[in-house]
Amino acid sequence: MASSFNFVIGSAKFIFAPIERCLNCKRNFDENMKVLQKLLKELNTVKEVIELRLSAEIHGGTMQTEEVKNWLDDVQRIKTEIEIIERKAKEKKFLSRVFLGKMVEEKVVELKAFLRKGKAFLGMVKSFKYIIVGGGVAAGYAAREFDRQGLKPGQLAIISKEAVAPYERPTLSKGYLNPNPKAAARLPEFHVCVGSGGDRLLPDWYKEKGIQLILGTEIVKVNLALKTLVSAAGEIFKFQTLIIATGSTVIRLTDFQVEGADAKNMFYLRELEDADKLVESIKMKKYGKAVIIGGGYIGLEVAAAMSINDFDVTMVYPDPWCMPRLFTPTMAAFYESYYENKGIKIIKGTVSVGFNANANGEVKGVKLKDGRVLEADIVVVGVGARPLTALFKGQLEEDKGGIKTDGFFKTSMPGVYAVGDVATFPIKLYNEMRRVEHVDHARKSAKHAVKAIKANETETTIHYHRSQNLGLTGSKMERLLELSLKVGHLKKTRLLQKFQDSILHLRT
Numbered sequence: 013m014a015s016s017f018n019f020v021i022g023s024a025k026f027i028f029a030p031i032e033r034c035l036n037c038k039r040n041f042d043e044n045m046k047v048l049q050k051l052l053k054e055l056n057t058v059k060e061v062i063e064l065r066l067s068a069e070i071h072g073g074t075m076q077t078e079e080v081k082n083w084l085d086d087v088q089r090i091k092t093e094i095e096i097i098e099r100k101a102k103e104k105k106f107l108s109r110v111f112l113g114k115m116v117e118e119k120v121v122e123l124k125a126f127l128r129k130g131k132a133f134l135g136m137v138k139s140f141k142y143i144i145v146g147g148g149v150a151a152g153y154a155a156r157e158f159d160r161q162g163l164k165p166g167q168l169a170i171i172s173k174e175a176v177a178p179y180e181r182p183t184l185s186k187g188y189l190n191p192n193p194k195a196a197a198r199l200p201e202f203h204v205c206v207g208s209g210g211d212r213l214l215p216d217w218y219k220e221k222g223i224q225l226i227l228g229t230e231i232v233k234v235n236l237a238l239k240t241l242v243s244a245a246g247e248i249f250k251f252q253t254l255i256i257a258t259g260s261t262v263i264r265l266t267d268f269q270v271e272g273a274d275a276k277n278m279f280y281l282r283e284l285e286d287a288d289k290l291v292e293s294i295k296m297k298k299y300g301k302a303v304i305i306g307g308g309y310i311g312l313e314v315a316a317a318m319s320i321n322d323f324d325v326t327m328v329y330p331d332p333w334c335m336p337r338l339f340t341p342t343m344a345a346f347y348e349s350y351y352e353n354k355g356i357k358i359i360k361g362t363v364s365v366g367f368n369a370n371a372n373g374e375v376k377g378v379k380l381k382d383g384r385v386l387e388a389d390i391v392v393v394g395v396g397a398r399p400l401t402a403l404f405k406g407q408l409e410e411d412k413g414g415i416k417t418d419g420f421f422k423t424s425m426p427g428v429y430a431v432g433d434v435a436t437f438p439i440k441l442y443n444e445m446r447r448v449e450h451v452d453h454a455r456k457s458a459k460h461a462v463k464a465i466k467a468n469e470t471e472t473t474i475h476y477h478r479s480q481n482l483g484l485t486g487s488k489m490e491r492l493l494e495l496s497l498k499v500g501h502l503k504k505t506r507l508l509q510k511f512q513d514s515i516l517h518l519r520t
């Protein structure tokens with residue numbers, strides 16, 4: 013009896029074992045396919061980041077090797093092989109999965125090794141919760157606001173082309189050009205936020221707060237969909253939230269191929285480096301002749317500075333009066349006569365069409381359209397600026413030459429904000445979109461964007477933690493946020509405060 017029972021059990025095992033193996037195989041196949049699809053997604057991202065970094069290395073670099081090229085070629089091969097497996101699995105449902113199982117298992121191993129190799133090409137990718145690209149006025153004020161709102165060490169990085177921590181840029185055309193070495197403004201004196209009466213944020217402040225100041229680093233490629241930035245040196249930065257604060261760059265006469273505009277001792281003024289070069293030249297050409305091209309605020313300020321530095325100064329501008337966009341003719345007349353009383357000559361209604369240089373390539377004369385030639389040892393050009401938006405072309409909506417934002421400085425891409433000179437935002441007072449190149453706007457927009465980022469994060473949390481006490485839900489808060497958006501830029505600080513206060517209530 014017992015032996016026949018054992019026989020039955022043995023036979024059953026014999027019959028069911030392969031079925032069980034088949035079932036396990038299928039289970040493994042399904043799980044491995046899921047892993048494969050996840051790895052494939054990761055592979056696409058790594059490939060895109062490698063391609064992004066390659067495109068940033070215009071003049072050759074570490075990525076332009078045969079090995080990287082082969083790796084990229086292999087991506088397509090692997091993708092095609094996975095597609096074939098997927099197709100076969102669909103065609104012959106059950107049995108094929110059993111047979112394909114081994115193949116999928118091997119592919120998972122191969123893909124993991126392949127991905128490791130791809131990631132190794134990229135080196136270390138630095139990831140931050142928040143990145144501010146640009147390290148000027150807006151960046152400094154944004155950093156202070158992040159700190160006020162609550163920031164953990166390592167969450168924020170500021171990436172700046174300039175070699176110094178954020179400073180109050182307007183100083184460059186004022187105190188920085190003071191001829192008295194004891195009175196002249198020099199860093200660290202004018203780091204933000206002294207311009208608005210706040211504390212001076214020295215490089216140590218950023219260190220103490222765990223904010224990474226990545227200086228002397230120019231971002232040359234951006235892929236907002238991948239949340240990736242690539243620097244000129246090929247470093248890769250990943251972010252969750254990005255604040256664009258790249259400001260403006262000067263318009264150069266060389267952009268219009270003005271003859272001789274690349275002569276030595278011709279200056280523009282935007283960054284500390286420009287100001288240092290001008291100061292050096294002022295020392296070299298003491299008591300010389302200076303020609304200032306442009307009658308805007310840079311032209312007027314630099315003309316005054318050159319005059320107190322004992323230069324013989326002539327201003328040239330095409331408009332009928334200085335600062336035409338801001339001054340009425342009467343206001344301009346007051347300033348022009350004040351300048352003339354100080355010995356500054358003003359030539360209006362004409363432009364420079366070329367520059368003469370000596371054998372050393374130093375500027376010696378400014379040729380005017382009306383035929384006159386002005387002697388010059390130094391020329392300072394202040395003919396305007398344009399916002400630095402090129403990095404984001406085609407990735408963000410633009411308006412009036414800037415990056416279009418809403419009243420919270422949020423761009424058309426979720427998680428990406430634009431502040432300062434680059435932002436075109438709604439001004440309720442004029443009921444229109446405007447871009448503003450003012451220091452006060454840079455400070456306030458930065459502060460405002462950070463508050464919005466933080467409020468948004470808190471608001472997201474509320475979706476999951478409803479308050480029974482107040483009966484307010486995430487959706488109600490959303491409506492409050494929408495309402496404050498509609499009210500617009502000028503009134504939003506107060507509304508945002510209310511919004512945040514409500515959130516605080518909810519959390520307590």
Ligand SMILES: Cc1cc2nc3c(=O)[nH]c(=O)nc-3n(C[C@H](O)[C@H](O)[C@H](O)COP(=O)(O)OP(=O)(O)OC[C@H]3O[C@@H](n4cnc5c(N)ncnc54)[C@H](O)[C@@H]3O)c2cc1C
Nearest residue numbers: 146147148149150173182231258259432433449450451454
């Ligand atoms: C000489 C001068 C005097 C001024 N005086 C006045 C004044 O009296 N009153 C007033 O209201 N306004 C004044 N302004 C204008 C005011 O300074 C600007 O509106 C303000 O600085 C804008 O702040 P921002 O942060 O948007 O840009 P910025 O302060 O210009 O900062 C931009 C930063 O981004 C960096 N950057 C750009 N591209 C990249 C990149 N690809 N990668 C990394 N970093 C990048 C730049 O190097 C710079 O550090 C003056 C401007 C100048 C140049």
